[in-house]
Amino acid sequence: MKRRDFITKAAIAGSVLSLGISCKRKIESVVSDKNIPPSSEIPSFSKTITEPERKIPVFAETEVLVIGGGPAGVAAAIAASRAGAGTYLVERYNHLGGLWTGGLVLPLLSTHAVDKQNKRKQVIFGIGGEISDRLKKLGMSIHEINPVVDPEAAKYVLDEMIAEAGVNMLYHTWASNVIVDGNVIKGVIVENKSGRMAILSKVVIDCTGDGDIFYLAGEKYDMMNYHIGLVHRLGNIDRIKPDRAGVKKPDIGDPTPIPGVNWVNMNGKNDQNGTDIRTLSALQMEYRREIWEKVQQIKNTPGYEEVFLLDTASQLGVRMSRILDGEYKLTLEDTMTFKSFKDVIGISGAWTTMLYKGLAVKSDKRPLWQIPYRSLIPKKTDNLLVAGRCFCFERELVEDTRIIGTCLVTGHGAGAAAALAVKERELARNINAGNLKRLLVEQGAWLG
């Protein structure tokens, strides 16, 4: 018996010992992955000169000055002018609509979303809705949800609406600096064929897309490098003789309201800095050459001989660049949970799938979302508002915030707010949210 006792005890002791020796079980992260900062900072220039001080003419004194004539800028200018403020709109190219028209990014996305009753409906109204309706009446818009428009018709309609609203339009004019007194913006210095000049204004709205104005005013921002493309259009699509045996169909894009004309999107290179002029110039040339060669390939395809390159976009498709660090950062959670804001200035919709809390939410199931006025207000500078793709939001939201629909909504909100600030003789950040909402609803906006 003694021997067995010994063996038993030894076995128990052994197992206890082995248990003690064996270590705690957990997989830990071994490699500490450091965040590598993005490498695409604009190279600093080693050689500089000092520009001599000079007197420049004051071209105009106004109440609301909108920089950038894209969807946001147009909506802002129309809203401000209709609300009774003297308004100037400055645009660097020869057309309104920005990337929507000149960039040939023709779809007006995120017009629809799901409401609390789980019903998908139109959410973008107001000036954006008006523009969309006028294009539809002209027969220059196809599809009910996320319509695709004709760019020339859109340029025409925007010009008409700007003129009807009584906005002072300055084409071919580039904003080159800000005039700031303390923390208050007093105007913008612009350049054009007539030279360098100042436009003084009570409120300035930055609708440049790249946030050039808040950048010049020294606001903080998040630089987002994204893919830059160049859209083109093809003609004679209706003359394609299809279904030739053994022919691989080339990609010819999507239809536009003009029969026989397609628009072809380009995603382009990823991780590009949209504020680096060398990048922009190089991409412009590279893309144009590629498009030309691509169209030659299409023409060489049997049945596609008559297809031709109608045009390449007059604006390079910079999707994202600077994002303002403003008073309120709109989050993905806000847009997924029907978050309601006291200072709501508009509601936008969704056009693509998003991941939220581990689940994929399809575009036709995604909720509508409110945009607060605070997300258009910079932290430091007074009487400067930011609308368009560079207002304050977190990057996860970028697909919804950078597109035409949302730009029209933020533009309308900023324009109305600017006019109200002028009328109430208040700093733009101090205006009454209730009055702003009332004005927006009067102007046809839908706030839920």
Next chain:
Amino acid sequence: MRFRFKSKEIRTLATITAAVLAIPAGWKSLTGFFTWMSPFIMLNSVFVLKSFVLLNLAGILILLLVFIKDRFFCRYLCPVGWCCDKISGMSPRQASTHKKIPPLGKWLALLSLGASAAGIPLLILLDPMSVFHSFFSAFSGNPGFMTIVSLAGFPVLLLVNIMFPDIWCSKLCPLGGLQKIAMEIKSGLSAFIIKKQRAENQYSPARRYFLTTGIGLIGGLALTKLVKPSGSGYFRPPASISPEIFNTLCIRCGNCIKACPSKIITHHSDPFDLLSWMTPEVNFNSGYCLEMCNLCSRVCPSGSITLFSPEAKKHIFMGSAEIIYPDCLLAKNSECDRCKAACRYDSITIEPSGELIQMKPVIKSEKCVGCGACAVICPARTIKMIPPDQG
């Protein structure tokens, strides 16, 4: 007397708590906490894996308490025991009808623990906590008929108790058996310490215990050679141990299924792979494996899912993904880079496709852990998830 009255109340409370925590209601780390308190599961797991996690202390603590108070778990905590008592009370038959059946519980426990040391926790599925929790897990997510039938161990057990009152607790339960052995060891030890002469003449089960454990050990060694999972791979939760051990070690409690915030874990039901029947399987129909989430590993009482820190997730390989290009929207010049935006591990890049003006997403397999985010976000549903190869 007063104390005994209290123990009943405590057990009623424990039963309610256990049932509430077994319901899939977002209890996070507390999901199915009673599975941690079973010393039988704890010992099997520790013997198989030869390592332990902090929460195993719950089982160890209960085991120590069993030495202090006989059948501590049965007395104060066991929800299955509580239900069996209630059901047996309703039985028309007398408990004496099956008096001749020997108490099998402790032999089952010894067999299982012996086999565990050899790598197969033979009867871990008979643990009452496993039976109890797997029943609740059948109703989490989107259960099929087969799942509910397969996990109906608990109601079956209750039915048996109606026919043969008290048979489970007194005769069959391996957890109860384990506690009985503890009792015997305790009395043996006290006899040894006090050196009572009486111990010499007492009935000593040591020889039988020794043999049973040996049979378990040898059986376990033989079975590990025999038991091989089928070749068809599928996605298991992150940091799952090798399929050979997983299939036998997993107690099917469904804690991971209940805890998963993205609800991507379901019961595996492949009739050609019966060994892995009802083990957790990950599918990427509507959700993906969240970055910085380790809930499934935190609630796994058997250690089938190895505990990992959220930071380690980018090194934990679940499988891989493959983009099927003809349907890729980006490769058709549509506005899409959703897969790249969705990937939290920087494993997708947008690169020239070789065609003019065209780009395409490319998955760098060395960084891809197979979380499935790209597959669920893909509007064209053209990313295929590839499970890891099996042995």
